[in-house]
Amino acid sequence: xxxxxxxxxxxxxxxxxxxxxxxxxxxxxxxxxxxxxxxxxxxxxxxxxxxxxxxxxxxxxxxxxxxxxxxxxxxxxxxxxxxxxxxxxxxxxxxxxxxxxxxxxxxxxxxxxxxxxxxxxxxxxxxxxxxxxxxxxxxxxxxxxxxxxxxxxxxxxxxxxxxxxxxxxxxxxxxxxxxxxxxxxxxxxxxxxxxxxx
Numbered sequence: 001x002x003x004x005x006x007x008x009x010x011x012x013x014x015x016x017x018x019x020x021x022x023x024x025x026x027x028x029x030x031x032x033x034x035x036x037x038x039x040x041x042x043x044x045x046x047x048x049x050x051x052x053x054x055x056x057x058x059x060x061x062x063x064x065x066x067x068x069x070x071x072x073x074x075x076x077x078x079x080x081x082x083x084x085x086x087x088x089x090x091x092x093x094x095x096x097x098x099x100x101x102x103x104x105x106x107x108x109x110x111x112x113x114x115x116x117x118x119x120x121x122x123x124x125x126x127x128x129x130x131x132x133x134x135x136x137x138x139x140x141x142x143x144x145x146x147x148x149x150x151x152x153x154x155x156x157x158x159x160x161x162x163x164x165x166x167x168x169x170x171x172x173x174x175x176x177x178x179x180x181x182x183x184x185x186x187x188x189x190x191x192x193x194x195x196x197x198x
Contacts, residue, residue, distance in 0.1 A: 053108040053118035055139055056094055063090040064120060066104040076101065077128045087122065087137075097137055097144045101127045107165045112147060112176055113138060119147055123165050130155060134178075136169055148195045151180050155188060169195075 051064045067088050074080020082101035089096075099122055107121040121136045135150040153160075153168075169178045176195040181188040 051106045051108050051120070053120065054116075055089065055118050055120060056091065057115065057117035057139075058091075060091070062094065064088070064106055064108075066099070066106055066122070069096075069098075072101070082127050085124075087120065094139065095142075095144065097122075099124060099135075105162075105165065107162075107168070109136060109169050112136070112169065112171055115140070119169075121165070121169055123153070123160070123168075132158075134165075134168055136178075148176070148178075148197055151178060151193075154181055154183060158188075 052061055053064065054060065055062050055064065064087055066085055068083055069086045070084035072081045072083040076082035084101060085099050085104055087097040087099060087104075087106065097120075102125040104122045104124040107123065109119040109121050111117060112119045115138070117139055119136055119138045121134060124133045124135070126132060132153045133150050134153055136147040137144050138147040139145075167179060169176070171177070178193050178195060179190040180193050182191045
């Protein structure tokens with residue numbers, strides 16, 4: 001019980017921010033450092049916020065999470081600089097996936113290509129506007145690569161559930177598909193598209 005109380009206290013202390021650092025203007029901001037030395041706290045934080053999977057195929061569970069790596073400032077469409085995000089993993093042998101701007105939701109796709117590694121999709125907000133991107137990543141040759149070309153998801157009013165996002169990319173028999181809106185129809189019905197690999 002004592003260990004759990006210490007763990008909760010450590011997480012709360014790591015999340016609390018006050019004083020001059022919080023008041024620093026975004027214009028003078030620097031890259032955000034993400035280092036947690038206590039492995040127990042780190043594992044608990046990933047388990048609470050991360051997406052579970054075996055992304056490197058080693059038979060062990062890793063946790064993935066989208067993090068802010070650089071604070072932007074101003075309006076990025078005009079003369080500002082956008083925030084920069086990346087996906088990081090509890091297993092530090094897996095490199096970060098730089099995903100750029102902006103906030104993102106992660107989807108564990110399972111093993112889509114038969115390599116005994118889970119693929120990871122990123123549903124990401126746009127820098128400006130209302131069309132999100134959906135990118136599926138695979139870990140090959142010690143680096144992250146697109147499994148296939150990213151696609152766009154239109155709609156300002158579209159608020160997908162986790163289940164909706166999970167159904168966007170799937171495998172039937174030996175063929176990989178993704179579901180994409182038909183932008184020629186104002187109701188945006190979903191169309192099943194066969195994946196073509198680069």
